[in-house]
Amino acid sequence: MTLAIRLSAVGKDYPHFVLKDIDLAVPEGQVMGLIGPNGAGKSTTLRILMGLVHQDRGQVEVLGRAMPAEQTIAKRDVGFVSEDMRLYKSATLAWHMAFIASIYPEWDAKYAEVLVKRFGLRKDQKVGRLSHGERVKATLLLVLARRPRLMVLDEPTTGLDPVARHEVLSSLMEAVTDEHRTILFSSHNTTDIEQISDQITFIDRGHIVESGDKELFLDRWRRVRLEIEPGVALPVLPDVVSTVGSGRLSIVTTSNYDDAMSDAWRTAGARVFAVEPMTLEEIFVARVVNSRAPEAA
Amino acid sequence: MADGRPMYLQLIEQVRQRVAIGDWPSGHELPSIRELAAELSVSVITIKRAYLELEREGVIVTRHGRGSFVADTNVVMPDRFNRDLDRHLEAAARLAAQLGIDPETLELRLRDATNALTQDVSS
Numbered sequence: 001m002t003l004a005i006r007l008s009a010v011g012k013d014y015p016h017f018v019l020k021d022i023d024l025a026v027p028e029g030q031v032m033g034l035i036g037p038n039g040a041g042k043s044t045t046l047r048i049l050m051g052l053v054h055q056d057r058g059q060v061e062v063l064g065r066a067m068p069a070e071q072t073i074a075k076r077d078v079g080f081v082s083e084d085m086r087l088y089k090s091a092t093l094a095w096h097m098a099f100i101a102s103i104y105p106e107w108d109a110k111y112a113e114v115l116v117k118r119f120g121l122r123k124d125q126k127v128g129r130l131s132h133g134e135r136v137k138a139t140l141l142l143v144l145a146r147r148p149r150l151m152v153l154d155e156p157t158t159g160l161d162p163v164a165r166h167e168v169l170s171s172l173m174e175a176v177t178d179e180h181r182t183i184l185f186s187s188h189n190t191t192d193i194e195q196i197s198d199q200i201t202f203i204d205r206g207h208i209v210e211s212g213d214k215e216l217f218l219d220r221w222r223r224v225r226l227e228i229e230p231g232v233a234l235p236v237l238p239d240v241v242s243t244v245g246s247g248r249l250s251i252v253t254t255s256n257y258d259d260a261m262s263d264a265w266r267t268a269g270a271r272v273f274a275v276e277p278m279t280l281e282e283i284f285v286a287r288v289v290n291s292r293a294p295e296a297a
Numbered sequence: 298m299a300d301g302r303p304m305y306l307q308l309i310e311q312v313r314q315r316v317a318i319g320d321w322p323s324g325h326e327l328p329s330i331r332e333l334a335a336e337l338s339v340s341v342i343t344i345k346r347a348y349l350e351l352e353r354e355g356v357i358v359t360r361h362g363r364g365s366f367v368a369d370t371n372v373v374m375p376d377r378f379n380r381d382l383d384r385h386l387e388a389a390a391r392l393a394a395q396l397g398i399d400p401e402t403l404e405l406r407l408r409d410a411t412n413a414l415t416q417d418v419s420s
Binding site: 029030031166169170173174176177178179195196197198199213214215218271273277 | 302303304305331332334335338339340341342343346395
């Protein structure tokens with residue numbers, strides 16, 4: 001398995017924020033979503049990957065190149081999109097396209113035209129007059145048409161209306177029809193991440209809480225509704241993340257549901273009303289709350 | 298595509314339906330995993346999982362390097378749907394028992410549900 005991105009024990013110290021021991025591996029051909037609250041360290045991690053911020057500790061490899069040492073070579077094949085990307089306000093989109101095309105020989109002019117149409121952009125428009133959504137799409141177009149092997153996107157769908165969001169997500173998925181292309185993107189919109197990611201990483205307070213296969217997350221986490229007679233205690237089971245009770249009703253959240261758990265509850269005298277799948281957002285919140293206060297589980 | 302159930306289950310059901318109503322006859326080639334992922338803007342892993350499940354159920358067969366195809370449906374589908382139905386009926390019976398609903402009432406409610414569906418289809 002070829003890795004497009006590998007971070008081992010990466011750390012960075014700021015006066016008020018510390019990025020601790022980040023281990024992250026993104027295999028080639030995969031879409032990985034980085035989920036975390038504001039200030040969790042998502043942007044810092046992505047900037048380290050791009051060589052824009054230098055780590056204080058640990059190794060970073062992007063497309064097999066050590067970062068930041070070999071960033072000039074690595075970045076020819078990497079596209080980065082973030083909110084603070086600098087475009088020239090007084091220049092048109094066409095000017096930007098020609099500029100990028102002159103730097104990157106892989107520039108696919110035909111595909112760029114397709115994207116201009118699909119994104120509803122106008123090439124003669126000055127970038128300074130674009131709306132937020134148009135600017136995001138323009139930035140993304142300038143990256144997509146280079147056909148980079150790796151795309152690193154910091155909050156690409158934040159602030160987009162539903163139509164623009166759909167246009168952006170579908171063009172990302174179109175890019176990975178080539179199984180040698182990889183995407184790493186951050187978001188606090190878990191719906192977007194749930195929709196297009198193969199791998200998910202939860203990040204909170206400067207460290208990685210959990211990282212893994214999306215389908216496994218969705219498969220294993222369950223919310224179970226139980227009715228318990230007064231005086232009956234639920235058995236202590238492994239992988240129970242939280243138990244919230246009110247009256248006779250208890251809601252148990254588990255990170256690794258198994259039918260044997262329901263059997264154990266029934267044996268203990270509880271009635272199992274429902275075993276419900278959870279959304280990625282619910283899983284994320286449960287996981288982060290649990291990791292912040294592990295003793296309370 | 299968003300009805301609250303996991304995406305891979307929705308996909309499985311859509312493929313099953315297409316096969317059941319004959320839209321996709323046996324031998325019909327399914328889109329490749331990455332093609333379908335792009336078309337639906339859904340992650341590759343989700344499509345992969347749905348295909349694996351459909352394969353396990355015998356709805357489709359995957360020939361390595363050649364793609365996925367609808368299996369010989371005449372053999373598989375009625376059996377498959379019947380097992381599905383049994384499972385749902387069992388779940389309904391269990392739920393009814395938990396709620397203290399007697400079998401006669403459950404039968405009535407099943408009939409109501411059937412009637413409602415028939416009206417839905419005809420309207």
